[in-house]
Amino acid sequence: MLQFSKYQGLGNDFLLLDGRELEDGEVAFGLDAEAVRRLCDRRFGVGGDGVILALPPMEGGELRMRIFNADGSEPEMCGNGIRCLARFLADSDGDAPGRTWQVETLAGRIVPELCPDGTIRVDMGPPFLEPSAVPTTLPVGPAGLPQGDLEVEGRYFTVAAAGMGNPHVVIPVEDVAAVDLERFGAALERHPAFPARTNVHFVQVLSPDHLVMRVWERGAGPTLACGTGACATLVVCHRLGLCDNRARLDLPGGPLWIAWAGEGAPVIMSGPAEAVFDGVVVPGLLGEAADRLPPLPERSAGPEMPTAPPAQGGEPAPGTTAPSPPQPAIDCATACVNGCLRPEACSSAEARSRVAALLEGRSLDDLLALASSSEERRFMDGPRSDDSP
Numbered sequence: 001m002l003q004f005s006k007y008q009g010l011g012n013d014f015l016l017l018d019g020r021e022l023e024d025g026e027v028a029f030g031l032d033a034e035a036v037r038r039l040c041d042r043r044f045g046v047g048g049d050g051v052i053l054a055l056p057p058m059e060g061g062e063l064r065m066r067i068f069n070a071d072g073s074e075p076e077m078c079g080n081g082i083r084c085l086a087r088f089l090a091d092s093d094g095d096a097p098g099r100t101w102q103v104e105t106l107a108g109r110i111v112p113e114l115c116p117d118g119t120i121r122v123d124m125g126p127p128f129l130e131p132s133a134v135p136t137t138l139p140v141g142p143a144g145l146p147q148g149d150l151e152v153e154g155r156y157f158t159v160a161a162a163g164m165g166n167p168h169v170v171i172p173v174e175d176v177a178a179v180d181l182e183r184f185g186a187a188l189e190r191h192p193a194f195p196a197r198t199n200v201h202f203v204q205v206l207s208p209d210h211l212v213m214r215v216w217e218r219g220a221g222p223t224l225a226c227g228t229g230a231c232a233t234l235v236v237c238h239r240l241g242l243c244d245n246r247a248r249l250d251l252p253g254g255p256l257w258i259a260w261a262g263e264g265a266p267v268i269m270s271g272p273a274e275a276v277f278d279g280v281v282v283p284g285l286l287g288e289a290a291d292r293l294p295p296l297p298e299r300s301a302g303p304e305m306p307t308a309p310p311a312q313g314g315e316p317a318p319g320t321t322a323p324s325p326p327q328p329a330i331d332c333a334t335a336c337v338n339g340c341l342r343p344e345a346c347s348s349a350e351a352r353s354r355v356a357a358l359l360e361g362r363s364l365d366d367l368l369a370l371a372s373s374s375e376e377r378r379f380m381d382g383p384r385s386d387d388s389p
């Protein structure tokens with residue numbers, strides 16, 4: 001069984017796995033790209049924009065963060081993700097406001113801080129404005145950052161790029177709500193100007209200190225928020241003379257507050273992160289990756305039920321029925337939205353029976369032990385700020 005906690009920041013949701021005490025967390029969790037995709041599937045899995053691992057440090061920090069997108073790819077960093085990680089750590093360890101963490105990421109050392117109001121303030125480090133560091137083939141323009149015109153789907157966009165340890169392209173528009181995000185976001189993500197692909201952000205300036213944006217995340221598609229994207233958007237818009245060096249950025253999931261003092265200074269992001277629920281995943285959901293999970297403690301089983309031997313001549317034993325002939329597969333996600341089309345041989349019956357067996361085969365105490373890192377237990381085991389949301 002795989003224990004997890006689900007957290008969200010402005011609707012950008014992640015599954016958090018705590019491997020800080022494991023000698024080799026990657027091996028212990030054994031997650032591959034397919035397992036991540038199964039976990040993040042919103043119909044057949046838990047559902048999420050990504051999976052975050054909290055692991056032992058390797059370069060002198062307090063811990064190391066690895067994050068995987070819903071498609072199984074591994075980005076360098078995620079602003080909403082690191083806020084969720086910080087909130088998860090504070091909840092798990094009973095930390096008080098003022099607590100900071102030195103978190104190792106593929107984008108370098110990032111330092112989140114727990115604020116008295118329960119939000120998370122993050123020093124995201126300085127932005128990358130050199131084309132090779134983003135990376136992008138766009139040349140440096142008059143504003144001192146990569147700029148140019150790109151053609152996608154028969155339309156030209158005037159764009160600018162910035163890196164926050166991961167690549168971002170920002171497109172100022174007059175009406176952000178009118179943008180066909182599915183069409184142009186997908187095309188810009190894979191534009192040849194971005195050799196590592198890119199996150200895509202359309203932004204509308206409401207006032208010098210108030211922007212509204214929509215997000216297409218690399219490897220995840222449309223999401224409700226992107227912390228690194230909000231940081232890159234503030235930097236780009238400030239360099240273009242469209243906004244002040246601190247502003248509120250409204251995303252579909254809610255607002256973030258971003259500040260940047262200028263050349264060489266870190267970008268500071270402030271925003272919420274909240275617990276959603278805790279749970280355990282049955283091994284069958286993870287496919288082959290489940291074979292690498294540590295085994296659960298054994299529990300004494302009840303008396304074994306006798307099974308009837310097969311009758312002579314290949315006939316079914318008394319009280320049993322002959323197996324049904326194979327039937328064409330049904331995609332339950334699309335065909336059965338209004339009710340099961342094949343109740344007598346439902347293709348998801350096996351998964352449901354495994355869940356039922358899990359619940360029937362374990363006591364409530366066992367299930368609570370599996371979720372020992374639950375939100376309720378964290379409240380009981382450690383102090384928590386009264387100002388937390």
